[in-house]
Amino acid sequence: MAAEAHFSGVIAPVLTPFDEDGDADADRFTEHAQWLLDEGCTALAPFGTTSEANSLGIEERLELLEELVDDGIDPAKLMPGTGTCSLADTITLTEHAVELGCGGALMLPPFYYKGPSEEGLFRYFAEVIEGVGDDRLKVYLYHIPPVAQVGFSLSLIGRLLREFPGTVAGLKDSSGDWSNTAAILAEYPQLEVFPGSEVFLLDGLKGGAKGCISATCNVSAKAIRNVYDVWKTPEAEHLQAAITALRKAIQAYPMIPALKAVIAHYRGDPGWAAVRPPFVPLPAAEAEKAIRTLADAHGFTLDFASAA
Amino acid sequence: MAAEAHFSGVIAPVLTPFDEDGDADADRFTEHAQWLLDEGCTALAPFGTTSEANSLGIEERLELLEELVDDGIDPAKLMPGTGTCSLADTITLTEHAVELGCGGALMLPPFYYKGPSEEGLFRYFAEVIEGVGDDRLKVYLYHIPPVAQVGFSLSLIGRLLREFPGTVAGLKDSSGDWSNTAAILAEYPQLEVFPGSEVFLLDGLKGGAKGCISATCNVSAKAIRNVYDVWKTPEAEHLQAAITALRKAIQAYPMIPALKAVIAHYRGDPGWAAVRPPFVPLPAAEAEKAIRTLADAHGFTLDFASAA
Numbered sequence: 086m087a088a089e090a091h092f093s094g095v096i097a098p099v100l101t102p103f104d105e106d107g108d109a110d111a112d113r114f115t116e117h118a119q120w121l122l123d124e125g126c127t128a129l130a131p132f133g134t135t136s137e138a139n140s141l142g143i144e145e146r147l148e149l150l151e152e153l154v155d156d157g158i159d160p161a162k163l164m165p166g167t168g169t170c171s172l173a174d175t176i177t178l179t180e181h182a183v184e185l186g187c188g189g190a191l192m193l194p195p196f197y198y199k200g201p202s203e204e205g206l207f208r209y210f211a212e213v214i215e216g217v218g219d220d221r222l223k224v225y226l227y228h229i230p231p232v233a234q235v236g237f238s239l240s241l242i243g244r245l246l247r248e249f250p251g252t253v254a255g256l257k258d259s260s261g262d263w264s265n266t267a268a269i270l271a272e273y274p275q276l277e278v279f280p281g282s283e284v285f286l287l288d289g290l291k292g293g294a295k296g297c298i299s300a301t302c303n304v305s306a307k308a309i310r311n312v313y314d315v316w317k318t319p320e321a322e323h324l325q326a327a328i329t330a331l332r333k334a335i336q337a338y339p340m341i342p343a344l345k346a347v348i349a350h351y352r353g354d355p356g357w358a359a360v361r362p363p364f365v366p367l368p369a370a371e372a373e374k375a376i377r378t379l380a381d382a383h384g385f386t387l388d389f390a391s392a393a
Numbered sequence: 394m395a396a397e398a399h400f401s402g403v404i405a406p407v408l409t410p411f412d413e414d415g416d417a418d419a420d421r422f423t424e425h426a427q428w429l430l431d432e433g434c435t436a437l438a439p440f441g442t443t444s445e446a447n448s449l450g451i452e453e454r455l456e457l458l459e460e461l462v463d464d465g466i467d468p469a470k471l472m473p474g475t476g477t478c479s480l481a482d483t484i485t486l487t488e489h490a491v492e493l494g495c496g497g498a499l500m501l502p503p504f505y506y507k508g509p510s511e512e513g514l515f516r517y518f519a520e521v522i523e524g525v526g527d528d529r530l531k532v533y534l535y536h537i538p539p540v541a542q543v544g545f546s547l548s549l550i551g552r553l554l555r556e557f558p559g560t561v562a563g564l565k566d567s568s569g570d571w572s573n574t575a576a577i578l579a580e581y582p583q584l585e586v587f588p589g590s591e592v593f594l595l596d597g598l599k600g601g602a603k604g605c606i607s608a609t610c611n612v613s614a615k616a617i618r619n620v621y622d623v624w625k626t627p628e629a630e631h632l633q634a635a636i637t638a639l640r641k642a643i644q645a646y647p648m649i650p651a652l653k654a655v656i657a658h659y660r661g662d663p664g665w666a667a668v669r670p671p672f673v674p675l676p677a678a679e680a681e682k683a684i685r686t687l688a689d690a691h692g693f694t695l696d697f698a699s700a701a
Contacts, residue, residue, distance in 0.1 A: 107520065139505035142481025143451050170478070172669055173450025194671070196505065197447035199540055201671035209670035212415065232507055234542060235671075361480055362517035363502070363509035363543075 091188055091223050091254055092164060092277055093295040095310045097121045097302035098133025100344055101141065101149070103359040109145050113357065115156040117303075117348070120389065122162070125310030126302060129158070130191050132166035132178075134232055134259070135300040135341055140361040143174050147181055160186035164225055164298075168193030172209060176216040189223040191257060191298075196233040203241050207248075214249055222252055229259035229281065236260070239272055246273060257281055257298045267292055283309045284332055287325040290316045301332050303344050304387060331383045338367060338375050346372035347379070351387035399496050399531050399562055400472060400585055401603040403618045405429045405610035406441025408652055409449065409457070411667040417453050421665065423464040425611075425656070428697065430470070433618030434610060437466070438499050440474035442540055442567070443608040443649060448669040451482050455489055468494035472533055472606075476501030480517060484524040497531040499565060499606075504541040511549050515556075522557055530560055537567035537589065544568070547580055554581060565589055565606045575600055591617045592640050595633040598624045609640050611652050612695060639691045646675060646683050654680035655687070659695035 099121065102113035118129055131153060132138035132146055141149075146165075154160050167178035167190040179190045195201070195209055214222065226245070230236035237256070245253045258266045259281025266280050270292045279298040280289045286297045286309065302309055305328065312324045335343060342360050346367045349357035358366050367375065379385035407429065410421035426437055439461060440446035440454055449457075454473075462468050475486035475498040487498045503509070503517055522530065534553070538544035545564070553561045566574045567589025574588050578600045587606040588597045594605045594617065610617055613636065620632045643651060650668050654675045657665035666674050675683065687693035 134506075139478045140480055140503065142479050142485060144485075145481055170447045171450050172448055173453055177450060177452075195448065197540065198442075198671055199542075202673055205671035205673045208673065212670055232505065234507075362520055363506055363513035365510055365513045365516065 092128050092225075092279075094127030095125060095296055095302055095306055095313055096128045096130050096164065096279065096298040097126045097306060098135040098166070098298060098300060099129050099131040100303050100341070100348070101131075101136045101138070102345075102357055103361060105356060105359075107359070107361065109141060109149055111149060111152040113354075114149060115152055115158070118153055118158055119156075121303065121306055122158070124306040126306045127296065127310075128162040128164060128188070130164045130166060130298050133191065133298070133300075134166075134229060135303065135344070136166065137341060137361050137364065138166050139169075140363075143169075143177060146178060150182065150185060150187075154185050161188045163187040164189040164191050166191045166193065166227065168195075168227060170195045170197035172212055172216075175213050179213060179217050179222065180219070183217060183219045183222050189225050189254060191225045191227045193227045193229070193233055194235045194237065196235045199234055201235060203238060203244075206235070206237075206241055207244055210245055211248065214252055220251070223254040224249070224252055225255040225257060225277070225279075226253065227257050227259070229257075231259070231261060239268060242269065242273060242276070246276065255279065255295070263288065266294070270294060282332060283312070284329045286312055286328070287316055287321055299332075300340050300344065301335055304335070304347050305331055305385070327383070331379070331385060334379055334383055335375075338371065339364070342367040343372075343375055347376060348387070350376050352389050400436050400533075400587075402435030403433060403604055403610055403614055403621050404436045404438050404472065404587065404606040405434045405614060406443040406474070406606060406608060407437050407439040408611050408649070408656070409439075409444045409446070410653075410665055411669060413664060413667075415667070415669065417449060417457055419457060419460040422457060423460055423466070426461055426466055427464075429611065429614055430466070432614040434614045435604065435618075436470040436472060436496070438472045438474060438606050441499065441606070441608075442474075442537060443611065443652070444474065445649060445669050445672065446474045447477075448671075451477075451485065454486060458490065458493060458495075462493050469496045471495040472497040472499050474499045474501065474535065476503075476535060478503045478505035480520055480524075483521050487521060487525050487530065488527070491525060491527045491530050497533050497562060499533045499535050501535045501537070501541055502543045502545065504543045507542055509543060511546060511552075514543070514545075514549055515552055518553055519556065522560055528559070531562040532557070532560055533563040533565060533585070533587075534561065535565050535567070537565075539567070539569065547576060550577065550581060550584070554584065563587065563603070571596065574602070578602060590640060591620070592637045594620055594636070595624055595629055607640075608648050608652065609643055612643070612655050613639055613693070635691070639687070639693060642687055642691055643683075646679065647672070650675040651680075651683055655684060656695070658684050660697050
């Protein structure tokens, strides 16, 4: 087991754009992924919650990931979401990610059946890891109880780490509960821990976290990266305060439609605002208000000039 | 729109057996489906919650449904579960079911993202129905908020019925809340309503329900069918009391592992007890206790002699 982290820094769960027929738009997708890396993302987590991954089909996910790699995104920088509620589909997606050379796989627990036992969840991950059966696999556990409802207890994390020490590499904590992140950091220092929001970036880094994986990295990676780069200096505090305030301003709107509306606006590409049901786009007046508020109160803007 | 119901009576969400490698076992599956029809099921709902459908892969579901039809199960009697959290996969599964001639499709709402708007859910079902684009499609809405968390409000049901009157045909109510079932029956008499438990069978039939779709039909279809056949007679009351008592006795155990343990016992086929993670099999002592209690207190047994 290498002591060096596989992933660190600022990681965006890449938004998935759709075309006018509602199909995933591979061109806009890879363009956005490349722009995120240019903006300072250290890595990308396509097919996260923010990516509307759970509204995509298994085939769509396989194809889109191949597009990213074919279009020149370094697979070592990719930590695609591969966890579905189905053991079989999770193995399919994870095998595929490993074969493409992805640096890791971000894995939801099986989330349809509620209240599974710890033993059942342990067996699930054991079957996924043994089913994939590839030493290159690095699993990042995806703890997001507000959405998945099913999560990872401290004892389940410990059992998985003991049983699969070279494979279970990290955890994204989207509980929104700093005390949970702190407990994981204290208990399992060998784990690469990423809070699911940049609100906890500085506290996380001070406590041993490796960075953050956050929805808002889709629009504010540059500012978040600044905090990451200077986190050991006194300057970090006020930069953290600014990204926290910006995150809170964005969070006042439905996150995925708002992020897409912001990108549509600054790209001058209204089609970017499309979401897949059960999401609905932000109404025009709401979108305008969001964009104006972010600009006026936070000096927020996006620059796509270099990428255009 | 035909006034005649497409489905009625006693419908089993068919358990999915697994082989020793953990793969879905098509032979045991079709054998069980045929036995359920022999026991008095009027129709079958493979790939329900009880079927561990959400632990199966999309490909597995396509193949297993084809096996059922290839092995001679009348597709008009099939109402497979086709709802996943993904619009794309739901269209794939539903198209396939329609092409095979299935009488209906039982559809969960998209269940990963929590708290979707009514508008978002409406658009989701509109896109599924328009995506499948086949007049033969009959949609049965699957309301199971204790598991899916996302459900169907009365107003959403009404909107879907108004917009797709020939297509939205029915609803399975697994809320466990009789007042909800009663409200749907009162408000939408044109809908084929099935309570998700035989506990509500007699009350349901008196209120206009068409039957029930219930997990325990996998082991007690015969007794449930008896209630259905005589529901207008005075005799129905005590038969209903007996199936209610049996259901409650089975419910004392984790439902899916318990049903499989019971079938494994009476078939003399221990492999039948296998479940897919995140479920775990009932421990042997628990299984023995369940089987003994059901036999002693409810005179419960299963007869596979004719099917053997």
